[in-house]
Amino acid sequence: MFVDPMLKLKSRPWSPAVAQKLQAAGQPPLIARLYAARGIQEPNEIRQRLAELEPHERLRNSDTAAARLADAIEGGEKLLVVADYDADGATACAVAVAGLRSLGATVDYLVPNRFDYGYGLSPEIVRLAAERRPDLIVTVDNGIAAHAGVDEAKRLGIEVIVTDHHLPGDTLPEALIVNPNQPGCGFPSKHLAGVGVMFYLLAALRAELRRRGRFAGREEPNLAELLDLVALGTVADVVRLDANNRLLVAQGLGRMRRGLARPGIEALFRAAGRSPQRASVYDLGFVLGPRLNAAGRLTDMSLGIECLLAGDAMAAERLARELDRLNRERREIEAEMQEQALALLEGIDVAEGASLCLYDPAWHQGVIGLLASRLKERHHRPTIVFADGGDGLIKGSGRSIAGLHLRDALDLVDRRNPGLILKFGGHAMAAGLTLKAADFPPFAEGFEQVARELIAPAELERVIETDGPLAGEECTLANALALHQGVWGQGFPQPSFHGEFAVQSQRLIADKHLKLKVSDGAIAAEAMLFNHAEPLPERIQAVYRLDVNEYNGTRSLQLTLEHWAHGAHNP
Known part of the structure; x- marks a missing residue:
């Protein structure tokens, strides 16, 4: 999670008529609204049987x-x-x-x-x-x-x-x-x-x-x-x-x-x-x-x-x-590579470009895809990270944003520069490729040119899409459990909501997570902000998920904060 100085939010549109139709077919009110916002039009689109x-x-x-x-x-x-x-x-x-x-x-x-x-x-x-x-x-x-x-x-x-x-x-x-x-x-x-x-x-x-x-x-x-x-x-x-x-x-x-x-x-x-x-x-x-x-x-x-x-x-x-054990080792390697990548980017205004390409011969070939994903999330730019592939070659792994079909972009770079990319493949959001090490600079330049042509300027701004504010009566453990049971992911995003809250209390857990009590007048709930140790201001804007906290066999409602910024009414 990255702190934005100002959250640029967009609520997913949804049709009340469609939501009503889904509700009449047996869907709970909140789930019906969320399905309608994800393009479900008819009850028969919600398939449940093999x-x-x-x-x-x-x-x-x-x-x-x-x-x-x-x-x-x-x-x-x-x-x-x-x-x-x-x-x-x-x-x-x-x-x-x-x-x-x-x-x-x-x-x-x-x-x-x-x-x-x-x-x-x-x-x-x-x-x-x-x-x-x-x-x-x-x-x-x-x-x-x-x-x-x-x-x-x-x-x-x-x-x-x-x-x-x-x-x-x-x-x-x-x-x-x-x-x-x-x-x-x-x-x-x-x-x-x-x-x-x-x-x-x-x-x-x-x-x-x-x-x-x-x-x-x-x-x-x-x-x-x-x-x-x-x-x-x-x-x-x-x-x-x-x-x-x-x-x-x-x-x-x-x-x-x-x-x-x-x-x-x-x-x-x-x-x-x-x-x-x-x-x-x-x-x-x-x-x-x-x-x-x-x-x-x-x-x-x-x-x-x-x-x-x-x-x-x-x-x-x-x-x-x-x-x-291997996954713990992978996390350590990835954390070190992230530090090195951030050092490489010091003094570079990533926002001036439409893409990001990085290469370090010491990076681990098996972890570059994860690093590309982290950098893409941080900078909201299509990102390709390269590692040494041996024999004078480098291997890259890329992740993209919604405005750029990555495989098609690589295909265009390849057509304009025959022989530059030795091989590539993938799909819209992820791809892999191989270059000669000496060809990294011209590739980065060619990819940047294609990205500038294909991505609209507005698509380079990080806009967080949510399901809008949540009413007090919707903020329940039952709804959190229903969302937990649902199938959400790529193209059918996990529900999130936004609002402005007063931070009533906060304390540090395990030296790296904040446990909070927040309220907006209609909603008063426990909340968690993971991997953030600094105290929050008295008021925050927040994007959050309804979540379930399980402790000693007891389940309770918890908000999980995904993004936050200073509240509009901070003194």
Whole structure:
């Protein structure tokens, strides 16, 4: 949280008529208003049952790929899953391995080490995979740009099925591709994460095996058992939570809360001191996701995948504790890099530019994406951070703001400067790329030029969008609990509110957090301001969330302050 000298606030518009319609269909008044402000128009857009998922038949090539996998299962062929090394890739890999095994496949997996091989189905990874003599490679969360890798697999006599969700380039690799963003795919949810794409392919495969009589006389595998993994990967990859993704996440959270999560996910909750029975989107994105990602950032994501695939609590516990240790190490590295980045920016007026590019050869390649995210939040500029990639190369990880589609911006830089970017990929809000170290200055200049052209000046001003003021009767523990249970995230933002408060009392907790009592006349509540040790003035403007404080088995209402500024009526 960063203190703004003046909060620039904007309330989300909403239609009272739509809110009334949603309320009449059974939604609580506050939830109905929040849904209306997020574009929900009809009650049937609030999907709650698995049967309301978009059908797999609409995902292009899913049936063809399912038929090929069914042939492989019936023929006893060896399958090898090639995964990405982030949380989406790890969960997609676990879904693929667990799901395919439950359907009768002989399957193993391979995940590239980011430091040795980099991202995706490269020719080097294909040659490594070939040592295991697979008949068929299935990629998860990668492959849409793997022309050279697919060609190498073909040369070695290995078929490839690509499952991915990233945006394709001008041409596609010569493989069987399942990706909602490929040309000609009519699947309505273009925002499936990689784990969601694999889950859909398994649904198509089960349907194909059912048609072939594979389950005659025995119970079909229950693919819903994979939804805890689907929920975790979907939230951790920060894809847009459209109606279909919200349903997948809600179903996964429901399984966790009912005690049906797999041992690895329950162990990750325990390692973090959290309860799966009270699982929330926050837990997936900010508690479990970072612990899983720590393996891919610092060592090898196989550790995370093994945790997710663990068949018993004892094995899962050991792996989750190691992931927790790696995450603590990652936080220390990130904090040091943040200090170094701020030192690099001393004397530079970031507000004069439309973008931010930084490079330090000492930075950790696995943590630059996190640093880019922190700097983007601090300065409200699309940010790309680079680290040494070896052999005279540097690798960058970028995060963007709403006004700039990052992958498209990199594509424009590439078209204007052929050969400058050696490779790149990603989506609207996040992307990765590789340059020659000597080309960092011209790249930074080219990216700045594109950012200036594509971002409107108003989009470079940080405007905090909230759900407006909260009435006193809406500020209740019941509403806080309802919001905690909801599915909020990218494209369907977590509700926040704003108001001006008198600070009635404040005290320091653990030397770094403020515990407050605040009042605006209609609302009087306990509040927390995390990671802020300096005392607040008597009056503040604040952006806050309704939250639940749990202490000694008792739940109470708490406001969590996200932003604050001096109140308009301070003396």
